[in-house]
Amino acid sequence: MSAVSLQGIDISYGSVDVVRNLDLDIKSGEFVVFVGPSGCGKSTTLRLIAGLEEGRSGRVSIGDKVVNDVDPAKRDVAMVFQNYALFPHMSVADNISFGMRLRGEPKEKIRANVADVARMVGLSDHLHKRPGALSGGQRQRVALARAIVRKPAVFLFDEPLSNLDAEFRAAMRSELSRLHRELGSTMIYVTHDQVEAMTMGDRIAVLAPLAQTGHSNLMQFGTPEEVYHRPANLFVAKFIGSPPMNLFDGRADEGGIRFGEIRLPMEGQVPAAITVGVRPEHVLLNTGEGPFMTGTVEGTENLGHEKLWFFATEIGRIVARTPDTGNFRLGEAVNLRFPAERLHLFDAATGGRREART
């Protein structure tokens, strides 16, 4: 419903800068996911948008209005707090209906809406309880329900599903997607769950802690496809994907790069030191053609639907992912192949992505 735009945002606690020089343009009705390591400033940024935190400088707009001086109450923003921030002295029903009651909406409507959203988050049996008598996941769902029932222009979700089980989480994901479609609200969603990040967002903003980057927190802002398949830099490459991308050193070699026994041609100027990455699912085990290297099976993890394999190779440890069908013995030697079109190259000095491959 409303675009959210951050321009040149700096936020600090005392003398410590947490967010610096953040520019972010979120389109009206867009679903944006924030991901980033713990402590990188995701919650802080949400709080800034909500108006609970004041930046040192920069401009926050919601819709076409600069809201730096607008009271949080007037921003038409709902937030699911990471720590829930429930009202301890109110029942679940009262927690959920707090905003509606404030606006003096009719009792009947309140009751109906609360019942609706309680059904949606599976709290119908707990409406009379106080937060103190709820389990962790139930509390989180109250927080979620309280935000949802508002139907604001902008939703801010701070890890809203982290304490829910997979089944419920999947259900909630689709509920939120439905809500997004129906209301057309702008949604900003913080999560640590890769699946959520990949499936829910129109775009993903990858943030890094200032300490690690020095200049700005925003590492990449793009569609899930872009972020997963064309990570803009080493940071994103490492952060997105689980298990993370395999990374190893390559070096310039006669107009191409070489790592281990494998050599790839490369166009344009080749940086002296280059980091090569390949995702575990793109490592071919004993199949494919072309140059390969040998890896010894060091370990395996069975995730049920798939297996992870850990190989010791001349360039370090390599992780590969296969459907749960494959089977190798510990210590077995396997041919690892890296399809050229699946490789990611990064300037080892700057961390920037290099696309200079033919």
Place this chain on the structure above:
Amino acid sequence: MSAVSLQGIDISYGSVDVVRNLDLDIKSGEFVVFVGPSGCGKSTTLRLIAGLEEGRSGRVSIGDKVVNDVDPAKRDVAMVFQNYALFPHMSVADNISFGMRLRGEPKEKIRANVADVARMVGLSDHLHKRPGALSGGQRQRVALARAIVRKPAVFLFDEPLSNLDAEFRAAMRSELSRLHRELGSTMIYVTHDQVEAMTMGDRIAVLAPLAQTGHSNLMQFGTPEEVYHRPANLFVAKFIGSPPMNLFDGRADEGGIRFGEIRLPMEGQVPAAITVGVRPEHVLLNTGEGPFMTGTVEGTENLGHEKLWFFATEIGRIVARTPDTGNFRLGEAVNLRFPAERLHLFDAATGGRREART
């Protein structure tokens, strides 16, 4: 280090039973994962073991001692609380070292141990801060560090990694595994993360809310393999795996079962109504041999390393999982095959697993 055994445990809040008739024998040094829907009593059970909750009846033993009447302080149990329960007036360092300081351990040792574990959980730079000045994930790590530094006989982890990013979570998982190997402590670990459940536990205990089962909370207690590949009942089948197993109705048919156009032979007594399950990764798309049914592509989700496909079929919606290589168009008709050895059968009336297949 110490076995934990629960016998005939009943716990209720007021007049509401939360846990009933729970029997669980955890071997000394075992790593057990508790999973179950939100509100099913996982935290309550951990609190019972810790001594923070008193059961209505039943026996709790740690090691070879019945501890029903033993003070929590004397059970040599450390717990990561789901809500962290950090001491707000103490710095991170003091939070972590609280127990050691209580026991009057030498300053030097305290400092060294705190530094160690802070490094392990990535809090070295935050030791002087108070919890109020930490991000959500940082707080959780403090809670984790406080438990770890104790090295008790029994660890109780209540969703200790829920607010951490994937990269860090993976690192912590292996740290905890290492700790488990090194200390040999018994560990009980609540999680909603399927990967954690599958990879970390020696055994998994699947719990269900009483309301759903009526008699006891424990649905299955077995190795990850067993739980994933031989779910003991419908509840477990649905709960474990993400996206969950495809389930559809079958019916007895001439000494076998039939669903849609597919017919499978079956030995022994065949229940009148049977539920058939197959995991998404075991649905073969346009490959394999034998009976198949046609599905129309309704939707897809790209998780980066893999793709989910949603098919409309005569027996309902079927989800399939493939590596990210495959590609179908929306509306395309695909042949779905279900390898017989991958099928799970459940008595539709009782929910119990049927193994009566040849």
Place this chain on the structure above:
Amino acid sequence: MDWKQQSGQEITVLLSEHPWTAELRKHVGAFEAETGIKVKIDAFAEDLYSDRMNLAVRSAESVADVYMVQMDSALYTQWEAGAVEPLTPYLDDAAKTDAAYDLADYPEGFRAGASFPVGQPDPQLYAIPISFEAYTLFYNKELVEKYLGGKVPATMDELIAAAGDISAKGEGKIFGASMRGKRSAELVDTMTGIVLDAWGSEPASLPYNIWFDGDWSKPRFNDPRIAKGLSYYAGLLKAGPPSALSYGWEDASRFFSQGNAAFFVDASVFGPGFEDAKTSAIAGKVGYAPLPASTGDIGYSGHWSWGISIAKNSAKKDAAWLFVQWATNKKMTAALGVATGGAPRDSSWADADYVKALDAGYVAAVKTQMQHTRPTSVFRQGWSDVVLLVVDAIHQIYQGTAPEDAVAELQTNVQDTLE
């Protein structure tokens, strides 16, 4: 008599913070030197003093040996409670009392007020007066000059009329009178002094004073003379500043001493304070006169005394007696009287040093007034309850109730209370 007979003892003297006490402190060294008795003085502000003194003398353990006591129902109650030591045996013992002591130097009325049982043969003396206060008229000479042409009213009615007149002209700054009107048992003596003026020369004997007709069962608060006296008091309050009903002595005297009131009727003990330029804006401008007459040409009034006694629970009564005797001998009475302006021995008023130290007008007025005073005390349990009822009656008259109605109600209330 051997003054050194109790040498080496140490006695505790419990005193109210009174001008007498302040003066006494200067002389205690001499007593210690003369007797070898060490004296520890514990002095407290008056409103704290009574409670503490009463606790002290009634306690099982000895807390104080010598103490200052109000020679009214307070002393009487202690006597009833058996808390106070009779002094007559000491006075009668030549080994303990100096021949020159001369008890008869105290006016009869003063001694009678401290002798119990009242009206029976052979009463014993329980306290020796150390200061007395006569209720007199103070006036601001400047204001009297300005508003009354220098003429001090001769009758009560005139006084009240003149005071009202001054208040009317004073533009809310200057008032005719400053009187204490705060509801408090402290008001008893000032109030009784004025009622005694209305009572005139007719007899009124202790323990009943004017209030009872020779019997506790016969209160006569509705006597027209009492009604008149109370309405005088109310009239003077009315001619004072608007908050007179909340004034305690400290407020009334401060108001007068700031030069805002023409007249002040209260105890003579205030006199010396008014003459101190450090604390008073009217030093040197204060005139003194006996209370104006209400009938005839003599103004009657009341007097009231502080005394000192020995606690029954004292373990050092002989040493205590030496102190009492010393502090009340002729020389000390005159010397200490300088501070109070009310030396209770007749001989003091003939003492040149004493008279010289005080304002001449003051001495003349008090001396005259002394001839026409009676004790203000009543010896009865619960008397202070009655006093509050009387104060309430004054307040009522002040608020406009007719004096007869007020005293009629008072009479009933008193009967109820004493029943």
Place this chain on the structure above:
Amino acid sequence: MHRDKHIRWLIAPALLLLAAGTLYPVIYAGYLSLLQWNWGSEAKFVGFRNFVRILSGTGFPKALFNTFYFAVFAVVIETLLGLGLALAINRIRIGAGLIRTLMILPLMVSGIAVSLIWKVMLDPTLGIVNYLLSLVGIVGPAWLGTVPTAMPSIIMIDTWWQTAFTFIILSSALKSLPTEPFEAARLEGATPFQTFRHVTLPMLKPVLITVIIFRTIDTLKVFDIIFGTTGGGPLRATESVQTLAYQTAFKSYKFGESAAIAVVFSLIILTLCIIYLMIDTDDGEKA
């Protein structure tokens, strides 16, 4: 933690002190109230005569009325004012400590000094208050000197003196509240008043109730500022139960009757407290 067997030791020292400090005087007072005793003279057992006397007379009922008149207004005003000030000052970042300290100064003045200074300031002729009022053209009343204004004046003095009490407690209570619910309320669009009504107030409730209970008892026991200013006058307009009981005990030496006053009075307060404790069933509920 129900299994904590040692927890009862926690209450032991307090019980010991409490028993030592109160059992004896309470029993003693009960006993005294049945006596006619003049402190020193023979005590005479009179049964409930003292009670009959005080309850049938005019003094006690009047004093009781005055006391409640005073208490109700003083408690309401001081609580509201203290709460309002605490809320306002809570928003101040810079200088809050200094402001708080200055604001609790009145509390540190002893009752005697409070009475004296206010009598001086409220003097219609020589007092600064009416002088300042006259500067803006208002003719101030005779405050403590007239029946209708005396009690309001006392209430005003008490408000000046004791608002700091409610203020300082509520101030510190505000400081110890968690911040999260307030943020949630702001986002829900609550106006400052709504936040106060629905979040602050319920969360302050335990402390607020305590403050009100103690202020109520304190005001019902009002003594020094009345004793020091009006002495209960004019015309008993400000006589309180305590000044009456004091007068009865220490000026008239009627200890039995004074004890009876205290007993009746205590029973009244006690009833109020018990009623409160009955109503308050869900105290101490936690998140």
Place this chain on the structure above:
Amino acid sequence: MSASASFRRKLWPYAVAVVAVAVSVFPIFWILTIALKTRVDAFAMPPVWFFSPVWENFGKAWSATGFSGAFFNSLIVCALGNILALAAGIPAAYYLNKRHVPGRRTILIWLLISYMLPEFLFIVPMYVLFQSIGLYDTVIGLALIYQVFTLPFTIWLLRAFFADIPEALAEAARLEGAGTWRIVWTIYVPIAAPGIAATVILNSIKMWNELTIALALTFDKAQTVTLAVAGFRGYASIDWGAMSAASIIIILPMALFAILAQRRIVQGLSLGAVK
């Protein structure tokens, strides 16, 4: 909302504070002027705004008999009284904060009874008792008897403050091996520090200014400072200057103490450690 509106939003608390401070402080300032003026100027109306201060009243007050001794007595009584009240009151508040402990309601009511006992009712029996057990006229005796009102107040107030502390913290501490005492002193006390600071300030003020009990149960050795101040109200004369000076002097230690304790109150704590 304009910038000036937000400015106003931030400034109004200061406006309130200024008025409140002015009203609070003015009468005390007025006492101070009485102490610093000559007696005649002190009560002049219209007021004498410009005067050269007379400092001697302060010297006079301090050197008055027994004043300085009483001052230190009062300090000791306050210290002892607070120690007793906290030592007994903190554990009791913790106990009574728990819902299902034996005797909870009874004790709570008993505390109120204790608090509401009229002083003049128990000073006579206490006077007799104290004399017989040797506590009469001792600072210890005074500190003990003051528990009759400080203890109930402390317990009730701290109980209310403790009610805001999540039980989870106690549980965490217990698992770390802390016994109940440890939990009380290392978790509850520091977290409730603002409340404790307020309690201590208020208890101190109350004990410091207490008059009736001190009057009855002390004589000279343990005389407290309020009694000493009351001493300036003489017979037929009040030493207004010295009394005012003394009133100011006795405010000072409390004010100083309040400033120190304020820190605790101002700091506060965000309980952001529990969800």
